[in-house]
Amino acid sequence: MGNYFSEELETNYTFALENKALKLSYYNNLDITLYPVEINKFGNQNRTLYHFTTNKSGKIIGMLLSCDGQVGNIEFIKDQTQD
Numbered sequence: 001m002g003n004y005f006s007e008e009l010e011t012n013y014t015f016a017l018e019n020k021a022l023k024l025s026y027y028n029n030l031d032i033t034l035y036p037v038e039i040n041k042f043g044n045q046n047r048t049l050y051h052f053t054t055n056k057s058g059k060i061i062g063m064l065l066s067c068d069g070q071v072g073n074i075e076f077i078k079d080q081t082q083d
Contacts, residue, residue, distance in 0.1 A: 004076035018031070
């Protein structure tokens with residue numbers, strides 16, 4: 001799935017598939033299992049939503065992070081050099 005960077009948070013998130021499960025890792029947090037909520041949207045069962053965004057041809061280009069109404073749509077841009 002790849003690496004994603006947020007200028008606003010100045011951090012990287014890494015998403016990977018492991019044993020058919022989507023995993024998230026970032027600073028001091030490794031291998032968090034994410035669960036499907038809707039198409040292109042996943043949750044961590046702790047009030048956080050990860051919404052993958054696509055271009056017109058359906059390629060994933062980023063991710064929007066929202067958490068329990070406190071923060072919404074923080075943009076992460078996918079590192080396209082990994083495709």
